[in-house]
Amino acid sequence: MVYKTQTTLPLESVKAGLEAKAKEYGFGILGSYDFKQILKSKGFEIQQNITVYEICNPPAAAEALNSTSDISVYLPCRLSVYEENGVTILATIGVEDMLNALDVNEEFARHMLVIFNKIRALMNDWGK
Numbered sequence: 640m641v642y643k644t645q646t647t648l649p650l651e652s653v654k655a656g657l658e659a660k661a662k663e664y665g666f667g668i669l670g671s672y673d674f675k676q677i678l679k680s681k682g683f684e685i686q687q688n689i690t691v692y693e694i695c696n697p698p699a700a701a702e703a704l705n706s707t708s709d710i711s712v713y714l715p716c717r718l719s720v721y722e723e724n725g726v727t728i729l730a731t732i733g734v735e736d737m738l739n740a741l742d743v744n745e746e747f748a749r750h751m752l753v754i755f756n757k758i759r760a761l762m763n764d765w766g767k
Contacts, residue, residue, distance in 0.1 A: 640733035646765035
C-alpha cells in the first residue's frame with residue numbers, strides 16, 4: 640500500500656521547502672533522485688517530474704536497526720514528490736505493509752507507527 644496526499648502548491652514550491660519542513664518533524668534529507676533527469680541522462684525519457692527523497696530520523700533509525708536488521712531494506716524512508724492531474728502528490732510506502740513483512744513485536748510496531756505518523760504529518764502539512 641502506498642500512502643499519498645496532495646496539495647495545490649506547485650511542485651517546485653514543495654521541493655524547495657521540503658528540507659526545512661522535514662527538519663520541523665525531526666527528519667533530515669540524506670539525498671534525492673530526480674528520475675526525469677537521471678533517466679534522460681541514460682537515454683530514456685519520462686513525462687513526469689518525479690523526485691524521490693531519502694529522509695531519516697537518526698534516533699528512530701538506530702532504534703529500528705537495533706531491533707531488527709531486516710528493516711534496513713526499508714531505510715532510509717522514501718518520500719516521492721510528483722505532479723498528477725494538476726496537483727502535487729506526496730507519497731510514501733505504507734507502514735502497515737512494511738510491518739506485516741517483518742517479524743516484529745507489538746511494542747516495536749507501535750513505535751514505528753509513531754515515526755510514520757510524523758512522516759504522514761509532514762506530508763499533510765502542505766495544505767490541500
